[in-house]
Amino acid sequence: xxxxxxxxxxxxxxxxxxxxxxxxxxxxxxxxxxxxxxxxxxxxxxxxxxxxxxxxxxxxxxxxxxxxxxxxxxxxxxxxxxxxxxxxxxxxxxxxxxxxxxxxxxxxxxxxxxxxxxxxxxxxxxxxxxxxxxxxxxxxxxxxxxxxxxxx
Numbered sequence: 001x002x003x004x005x006x007x008x009x010x011x012x013x014x015x016x017x018x019x020x021x022x023x024x025x026x027x028x029x030x031x032x033x034x035x036x037x038x039x040x041x042x043x044x045x046x047x048x049x050x051x052x053x054x055x056x057x058x059x060x061x062x063x064x065x066x067x068x069x070x071x072x073x074x075x076x077x078x079x080x081x082x083x084x085x086x087x088x089x090x091x092x093x094x095x096x097x098x099x100x101x102x103x104x105x106x107x108x109x110x111x112x113x114x115x116x117x118x119x120x121x122x123x124x125x126x127x128x129x130x131x132x133x134x135x136x137x138x139x140x141x142x143x144x145x146x147x148x149x150x151x152x
Contacts, residue, residue, distance in 0.1 A: 043132065043135055046128055046131065046132055047132060049128060050125065050128045050129060050132065053121050053124055053125050053128065054125065056117070056121060057114065057117040057118055057120075057121050057125070058114065058117075060113060060117060061110045061111075061113035061114040061117065062110070064109060064110070064113055065106045065107065065109055065110035065113075066106075068102050068103075068105065068106040068109060069102070069103055069106040071099075071102055072098075072099045072100065072101070072102025072103035072104075072106065073099065073103060074099070075095050075096070075098050075099030075102060076095075076096050076099030076100055076103065077099070078095055078099075079091075079092045079093065079094070079095030079096030079097070079098070079099055080092065080096055082095060083096065
């Protein structure tokens, strides 16, 4: 909010600005939602659903690949420690190889899970995104304003 005070005696203008706090923003958004039309509210719900579907595709692949990589890294490190510190060369080398294999397959497993989830959810995501884009195109009204050159 900008508040202005014009002093008559000193002829100067002073203003102060304060942004709404986080609690005030929540309250403002709550009030604003009450006045949104049903179409806008449905559009917001569709956008939230689209985000959830996108996360349903990406998150499981990231989680599985991250766990595989982390476990592989730990196995590799523990295998090296077994070989170098505890003189268990055979078992350390085997555990290190298992760790390397896990790390090497983390990315292909990520791609496999991602492609299968994309295939599963692609129809829903495409339909939802097309409906959202169609609504946005209807909202955007183009104005053709032609400027004529000034005659001198």
